[in-house]
Amino acid sequence: MPPCAYVDGDLLIVKAVYFFFFSGMACVAPYMSIYMRHLGLLPSQTGVITATKNFTSAFIKPLLGSIADKTGRHKTVAILTVLTASALHFSLLFVPPVPSSSGPQTTQLERAKTQSWFSLTFWLVFWITFTSHGAQWSATSQVEAATYLITKKKDGSTYGQQRLWGSVGYGLLSLLSGVAMDTFTKSTLPDNPGNKTDYSVTFYMFLAFMLVSSGCLLVLDDWSTGPSVSFLKGMGSLLSQIHLVIFLFAVLLLGAQDGAGDTFMYWHLKDLGASQTVIGTNMFVRTVAEVPLFFVSGWFIDKIGHVWALQLSFLTFALNFLGYSFIRNPWWAVLIDVIHGYQAVTWTAATSYASMSAQGDLQAVAQGIVSATFYGLGYGVGNLVSGPVFHRYGAVVLFRSLTVFCLIGFFLFYLLYRCFGKKENPTDPGTDRGEDTVPMLVSDEDMPKPDAFLHGGSITTGAGETLGSLRLVRPQFEQPGNEIEQFSS
Structure with missing residues (x-):
């Protein structure tokens, strides 16, 4: 039998969707906070913009998921959201920087004295990210719902084995895009005042990968399950499960921590003198570290349970933030972020738990709720609080505060689950399972x-x-x- 006979076409295209979509996002997502700095925005303004776009996505993601469920046209909704959001995101390249009243050599510090919250730059970035972010990532939630529906039909296939290709693409292109920016800037702008980075090359790379990702979605077999219940009814059905609400609360806390770290960690590295290559290498290492953990995440979660898998996330985040607070050379962040690879287990535990808690016709809504909780509400709260802290007290205080917050979250989730959620949770070891016991006649x-x-x-x-x-x-x-x-x- 030829080797290609062993290749599952559906899963191969799913892998391609993840690879190209996350490759495109890697070209711009890691650099958005420092791109806003490049445009002349302040840390507090960056925090407000990032928080607002994440709060908005908390509603857009489940809403688009419910539209896909209600109409039964999941594939169409996913493709349209990717194309629309990509066009909006690409337009950020053409936003003019904040004008300086002190001449071309103005530092960030000097701009802070005259920066206005009503500048054209601020509002353009605000509204573009406000409308594009939620739509961009809602497509991922819908593809994740499709992945769970497809893998359930395939013996021996798991979500992690498909999703790891997203990490491969994200890690590889975050490195290549960082190198490309440094190379392009040095080769074309040798006399660049202030050594400003040219971000245009990565925006064009982003657009190219997103178009390829849309093409992969187009050839993927339609995963629609037919029209289902309304959004509010579906959400009510899911959130009526106390154990799921407690689990989502932990996802919210983790999202707040991750959002604060992702936004201001790269700003901190820039303050330490990091080049785009250093930042790209950092992102490459942290995402490549996810690959083996995505591969074994299903086995690992089966061994320790979804709840403990999520609880360990608090501890890994705490180690990450504590390490950030001590570094003085930006290259040390590359070594520290190996720990960040555990987020593969975090995300697999969150999405698979939601999938098992939802009926077949509520998969897109369930994944939308998880994604909105982590990347929407969680990231929004994290950025809204961390922006002023970073601006007023600096990176060291911010990251050590986040370390303490992680430890508090660990014990809070443990207590809530043990007191209110354990008896209702059917997924984890040590819990009474109806399917594991013989019914008494x-x-x-x-x-x-x-x-x-x-x-x-x-x-x-x-x-x-x-x-x-x-x-x-x-x-x-x-x-x-x-x-x-x-x-x-």
């Missing part, structure tokens, strides 16, 4: 005593289906040869 109080007789009678299911008749006879072990009549159909 007769209750304990109705069980006959050891020396009792029961003549006649029948056994039926809860639906009234007759399984057979039962006749018990007193066992007489002291007389060999006696036989016990048990079941007769």
Whole structure:
């Protein structure tokens, strides 16, 4: 049999979608906070813009997911959201920088004294990111829903084995785009005042990868399951599960921490003198570290359970932030961010837990809620709080505060789950599972005593289906040869 006969076409295209989509996002997403700095915006303004776009995506993602579920046209909705959001995101390249009243050699520090919250630059960036961010990432939620629907039909296939290709693309292109910016800037702008980075090359790379990703979505078999329930009814059904609400609360806390770290970690590295190559290498290492963990994430979660997998996320984040607070050379962040690879387990645990808690026709809504909670509400809260802290107290105070916050989140989630969610959670080891126990046909109080007789009678299911008749006879072990009549159909 030829080797290509072993290749599953559906899963191959899913891998391609993840690879090209995250490759495109890697060209701009890691650099957005420092691109805003490049345009002349302040840390507090960057925090407000980032928080607002994430809050908006908290509503856009589940809303678009519900539209896909309600209409049954998941593929069409995913393609349109990618194309629309990519066009808007690409337009950020043409936003003019904040004009300086002190001449071309004005530093960031000098601009801060005259910067206005009503500048054209601020509002253009604000509205473009406001409208594009949620749509951009909602397509990922829909593809993740499709991945779970497809892999459930494929024996031996897991979500992590598909999603790891997104990390491969993200890590590879974050490195290449960083090198490209440094190379392009040095080769074309040797007399550049202030050594400003030219970001145009990465925006064009971003657009190219997004178009290829849309093409892959176009050839992917439609994963629609048909029209389903309304958005509010579906969300109400999902959020009526207390254990899922507690799990989403932990996802929210982790999103707040990750959002604060992602936005201002690169700003901190820039303050330490990092080049675009250093930042690209950092992102390459942190995402490539996710690849093996995505591959084994399903096995790992089966061993320790979804809840413990998520709890360990708080500890890995704490180690990351503590390390950031001590570095003085930006290259040390590359070594520290190996720990960040654990986020592969974090995300697999969050999405798979939501998938198991949702009915088949609510998969897109469930994934939208998880993504909106982490990248929307979580990132929004994290950026809204961390922006002023970074601006007023600096990076060291911010990252050590986040370390303490991670430890508080670890114990808070542990207590909430143990007190309110454990009995309802059907997914983790150590929890009573209905499918793992043999159902009792007769209750304990109705069980006959050891020396009792029961003549006649029948056994039926809860639906009234007759399984057979039962006749018990007193066992007489002291007389060999006696036989016990048990079941007769």
